[in-house]
Structures are given as structure tokens and as C-alpha cells.
Amino acid sequence: MKIETLVCGALEENAYIVTGPEEGVCAVIDPGDDEAALLRAVEGRKADKILLTHGHYDHILGAGALMEKTGAPLYVGAGDMAMLGDEKLCLYDPGVSRARFSPLTATAYGDTVEAAGIVFRVCPTPGHTPGGVCLYAEDEKVIFTGDTLFMGGYGRTDFPGGSFAQIRSSLRFLLSLPGETAFYPGHGQCGAIGANR
Numbered sequence: 001m002k003i004e005t006l007v008c009g010a011l012e013e014n015a016y017i018v019t020g021p022e023e024g025v026c027a028v029i030d031p032g033d034d035e036a037a038l039l040r041a042v043e044g045r046k047a048d049k050i051l052l053t054h055g056h057y058d059h060i061l062g063a064g065a066l067m068e069k070t071g072a073p074l075y076v077g078a079g080d081m082a083m084l085g086d087e088k089l090c091l092y093d094p095g096v097s098r099a100r101f102s103p104l105t106a107t108a109y110g111d112t113v114e115a116a117g118i119v120f121r122v123c124p125t126p127g128h129t130p131g132g133v134c135l136y137a138e139d140e141k142v143i144f145t146g147d148t149l150f151m152g153g154y155g156r157t158d159f160p161g162g163s164f165a166q167i168r169s170s171l172r173f174l175l176s177l178p179g180e181t182a183f184y185p186g187h188g189q190c191g192a193i194g195a196n197r
């Protein structure tokens with residue numbers, strides 16, 4: 001699996017372009033507030049699916065343009081679905097955003113999702129948001145942790161729908177994964193689960 005990182009927008013959100021066995025096919029995880037860079041990054045490739053870890057605006061603002069240009073479907077955890085249609089729920093902040101908010105249509109995840117030939121286990125990790133998920137490519141020992149787990153920290157729980165008790169159990173799960181598992185967070189550096197325990 002090849003992983004490219006695009007740091008998007010004022011909140012420096014990490015969007016990931018993931019390529020599996022077929023070089024010309026990619027999946028996009030958390031397309032944030034940099035439509036132009038995202039479109040450039042996928043140009044000449046087939047974007048297969050767009051996967052969200054959660055519904056906050058800084059992770060979704062590039063999704064509309066990508067969907068329109070590539071025809072790729074968008075996926076989100078059921079509990080965050082409402083955020084995609086409501087600029088207040090997704091915490092949209094026009095003061096710091098390049099893209100305008102427009103409602104998105106998505107499909108709710110099942111237990112797994114296959115994108116760009118990679119099978120991801122969809123791990124519910126509520127706490128930062130109610131429907132937040134981590135996307136775990138178990139065979140590749142890679143997990144995309146959104147705003148649940150950061151290098152040396154974890155996501156805020158003081159937003160609407162957040163819960164400290166829930167993120168605590170979500171973090172317990174993440175930190176129980178094999179130590180060599182590489183995690184790719186929604187902001188900041190990636191690292192190994194074991195080094196973050």
C-alpha cells in the first residue's frame with residue numbers, strides 16, 4: 001500500500017491518497033479544505049472511493065469537488081451522517097475555510113469497506129464524534145485514526161456529540177493493536193501504535 005499525505009487548509013488536516021495493488025487506482029481518506037491540491041493529486045488515476053473518519057468540516061470540505069470530478073462515492077459512519085448535511089453540525093467555520101460548505105450525500109459504512117483493492121475494517125471509535133471510525137488495513141498493519149488518536153495525544157471531546165468516556169474506550173482499543181501497527185492521524189505526524197502507548 002502506498003500512502004500520500006496532503007496537508008489541507010488552515011487546520012492542517014491530513015488527507016490521505018491511498019494506492020493498493022493497482023497503481024492507477026486510489027482511494028481518498030478525509031479530503032479536507034484544499035480542493036485544488038486534491039484534484040491535482042488524483043489526476044490521471046481512478047479514484048475508487050472517498051472514505052471519511054468522521055464528519056467535521058476540516059475533513060470533508062474537499063469531498064464535494066472530488067465526487068463531482070471523479071464520480072467516487074463517499075462513505076461515513078452512520079452516527080456522523082447528519083453532519084454532512086448541516087454546516088452547524090459539522091462545525092463549519094467560514095472564517096478559516098477556503099471552500100464553501102455544501103451538503104454531501106454519503107453511504108453509511110458496513111463492518112468493512114474495500115477501496116482501491118484494500119480491505120479496511122471499519123472500527124467504530126466514538127468519543128470525538130458519535131459516528132467516528134478508524135479505518136484498519138489489518139493485512140498492511142496500517143490504521144487511519146482521524147481525530148481519535150494523534151501522536152502523543154487524542155481528539156477533543158468537548159464538541160457536540162463528544163464523550164470522554166467513549167474516547168477512552170476507543171483509545172483502549174487502538175492502543176491494544178499490535179505495537180508495530182502504523183497509525184495515520186487526522187492532524188500531525190504519523191507513528192507506530194507501540195511508541196504512542
Ligand SMILES: [Zn+2]
Nearest residue numbers: 054056128147
Ligand atoms: Zn474532528
